[in-house]
Amino acid sequence: ITGINVIQQFRQEKRIQTKFEDIANAQLKTRMKLVKMNALLLSPLTSLLYNVAIAISLIYFGFPTRSVFVAAGVIYAFSNYIQSFFNPISSMMDSLTSFTDGIVAGKRIFKILDEDELEPQQKVDPKAKIELGKIEFKHVSFSYDGKNDVLHDISFTLEPGQTLGIVGHTGSGKSSIINIMMRFYEFHSGEILLDGHDIRSFSPEELRKKLGLVLQEPFMFYGDIKSNIRLYNQEISDKAVIQAAKQVQADGFIEQLPDKYDSKVIEGGSEFSSGQRQLISFARTLVTNPKILVLDEATANVDTETETLIQKGLKQLRQGRTTLAIAHRLSTIKDADKIIVLDKGRIVEMGNHVELLNQKGYYYDLYRLQQDRG
Known part of the structure; x- marks a missing residue:
């Protein structure tokens, strides 16, 4: 269901439907075998054993050669005892299917x-409080598996209010820098300092409050636009929500909606374009007034017109905030105070846009390639 658009785009409906039917039929056959096994073996077998036990008890107590008379109450009580003995067995057999399903689910949980x-x-x-937004990486190395480093000896300093652009090919370690600074993963060597304090000395609440992250693929939750911007934080007023939307140029399309900020949003926000969802994601981050902005290829999926709107908003919003921006489009970080170029987890070039062009290295080649494509 999630990939239905791709399936329809490449006209794969028949193949996917056939594959789905094969899987569904296989599951149906397995379930039918289970039902038949329950119907033919479990319940009938329990009933057979119960009836055999009753028959044996009746034969025993009613055997003609017995010299002692057995009261009917004793036989009735004994029959009830037999039934009470078999009731748990019957219940266990009835629950056997659920039990086996639970074993499979339990394996997945464990x-x-x-x-x-x-x-x-x-x-x-x-x-330890983040008040200025100064960022220092000192000889930081990081590995996801503990064996193969994806970041090697990363060092840079970003003063409060400055913007750092992070450039590199896919797999060069750009997002890994963001992941360890946001404390999604633990780095193994080196130091990361925020305002002179080790990043490990901040409370999670302080980090989440002062660091604002905008991802490449924004997700919208079921509700309305207002709740998607404030994310159900009732401490954020409607006025602050509207102001944040205006700052990122999102109010232009929101005001044209029938219910404006109260317009309904289905899960995923498929009724909005990728650019509109990204603008709302910007507003969601900025309404919390973070001291440090982290942009993970935040303009990669927007059209040129929307990107122009975002750049206008970001230029104003970066004032007084330290910004880290991962970018594939080098035009979006031309005005960055510092740009680092990564290759195989190492910083191979560092400087501003003009300095890197004058070096005529990796950044220069990448910029010329994008200009030629443009």
């Missing part, structure tokens, strides 16, 4: 519980 990846731990210092 597989998740056995995952040894741990949340990065913070040694919280109550005095």
